[in-house]
Amino acid sequence: MPIHKGQKTIVIEKSGASAEIYLYGATVSSWKSGGVERLWMSGAAVLDGSAPIRGGIPIGFPIFAVDVHPDFPELGGAHGFARINIWTLDDAVHETETEITATFRLGPNDAIAKLFPPPFELVYEVTLTARSLTTVLHITNPASPDATPWKFNTVFHTYYKVPHAPSASLAPLTGTPYIDRLAGMARKVQAGDTAGVAVETARAYDLSAKQDRCEVVLSYGGGATDALRIVSEGFPDAVLWNPREASGSKVPDMSKGGWDEFVCWEPGVISNLATLKPGETFKGVQHVEVISA
Ligand SMILES: O=P(O)(O)OC[C@H]1O[C@H](O)[C@H](O)[C@@H](O)[C@@H]1O
Numbered sequence: 001m002p003i004h005k006g007q008k009t010i011v012i013e014k015s016g017a018s019a020e021i022y023l024y025g026a027t028v029s030s031w032k033s034g035g036v037e038r039l040w041m042s043g044a045a046v047l048d049g050s051a052p053i054r055g056g057i058p059i060g061f062p063i064f065a066v067d068v069h070p071d072f073p074e075l076g077g078a079h080g081f082a083r084i085n086i087w088t089l090d091d092a093v094h095e096t097e098t099e100i101t102a103t104f105r106l107g108p109n110d111a112i113a114k115l116f117p118p119p120f121e122l123v124y125e126v127t128l129t130a131r132s133l134t135t136v137l138h139i140t141n142p143a144s145p146d147a148t149p150w151k152f153n154t155v156f157h158t159y160y161k162v163p164h165a166p167s168a169s170l171a172p173l174t175g176t177p178y179i180d181r182l183a184g185m186a187r188k189v190q191a192g193d194t195a196g197v198a199v200e201t202a203r204a205y206d207l208s209a210k211q212d213r214c215e216v217v218l219s220y221g222g223g224a225t226d227a228l229r230i231v232s233e234g235f236p237d238a239v240l241w242n243p244r245e246a247s248g249s250k251v252p253d254m255s256k257g258g259w260d261e262f263v264c265w266e267p268g269v270i271s272n273l274a275t276l277k278p279g280e281t282f283k284g285v286q287h288v289e290v291i292s293a
Contacts, residue, residue: 002100003093008049010089014100015130022056024049025083026104026124029056031133033290038133038228040161040262043255049086054253055262057135057286058083059124060155062116064270065181071151074115079157081112082122101127118150119143132289139284141276149277155239155268156286160218160228161261165242167221168263169194177206179271181239194219197242197263204270208236218263219293227293232267233285236274239266 004011009029011020020030029047031038041055052058060079062069069075087104094101106122121140126133135156141149162168171194180186181202195203207214211234218228232238241264243251248259267286276282 002095003102005089008047010102012093012100012102012126012128014095014128015098017128017130019126019128019133021102021104021126022047022053023086023089023104025053025058025085026087026106026126027053027056027058027083028126028133028135029053031128031288033131033133034226036226036290037161038288038290040159040258042253042258044253044258046253051253052079052083054251055159057159058157059122059137060153060157060268061122061137061139062120062150062152062154064153064155064268067153069151070273072116079155080153081115082106082154083157085109085112087122087124099127099129101125118147120150132287134285134287136286137282137284139276139282141278141280143278145278147278149275151273151275152282153269153273154282154284155266155270156284157264157266157268158286158288159262159264162218162220162263163222163224165260165263166196166198169196169219169221170216170240170263170265171195171219173205173216178203179206195240197240197244200244200247201240201242203240205238205240206236206271207232207238207267211236214238214267216265217291218265224293226290229289229291230265230267231285231287231289233287234282235267235269235284235286236272237268237270239264239268239270241266
């Protein structure tokens with residue numbers, strides 16, 4: 001069976017690879033390729049649907065981090081409601097010889113409407129092949145033409161599992177502008193080719209010049225024979241984040257030492273809100289592939 005449906009999660013399998021997705025938040029919680037777990041999950045993650053899942057790929061929408069939405073200030077909090085609501089799984093699972101796709105949907109409910117009244121539709125496709133995981137988010141404003149446009153942030157808050165976070169690096173990033181969220185949102189430009197997380201890092205890279213297609217390679221370091229090629233499409237930003245011990249130890253659902261085990265590279269609409277007019281759909285893609293180092 002290429003798909004296993006549980007009460008809380010589904011697992012898809014293809015050519016020896018697998019991915020587990022919680023209906024809560026449509027959070028991809030595990031991706032195994034080549035017999036290796038590629039996503040990090042905190043040992044202290046809350047998995048009972050009472051709090052966002054600390055690990056995997058939580059989806060942020062319609063705000064990012066603790067930023068407040070100018071039109072819907074009640075949203076507040078972190079990363080919005082998409083990651084803390086139950087999504088529905090389409091009955092139809094698309095499968096070919098080389099790939100399998102499961103599709104999830106989220107729309108308004110009473111609790112969401114109190115925070116974010118306009119109509120919206122989120123469609124999320126998770127596609128697995130032997131060596132890749134692709135996530136695609138479609139965000140639609142289905143309102144009638146005379147309705148007011150609304151604004152949103154979104155993010156694939158992806159936690160990559162690495163053997164030793166301070167040894168891991170992302171490249172090529174030379175000359176890419178970024179906002180240093182730890183330095184009063186100072187605007188800086190990436191000097192060297194690689195960026196890492198040996199110290200606490202929260203940078204929002206400006207990918208607007210390569211919004212159509214941005215490719216980076218996450219190298220594990222330490223003589224690893226494989227690496228991850230991460231391609232994002234449609235996203236104007238990506239956050240590089242790791243809290244290291246000083247800040248990570250204050251995060252209640254982060255296991256001790258967790259900050260040594262992951263790198264977050266988070267493609268999204270982050271530094272500015274995007275506007276969606278009635279009838280419009282935003283599409284963001286993240287394609288991650290295991291490659292030789
Ligand atoms: O604790 P969370 O709401 O999941 O957020 C975790 C982190 O996500 C982002 O990467 C932000 O840049 C950080 O400021 C935030 O701490």
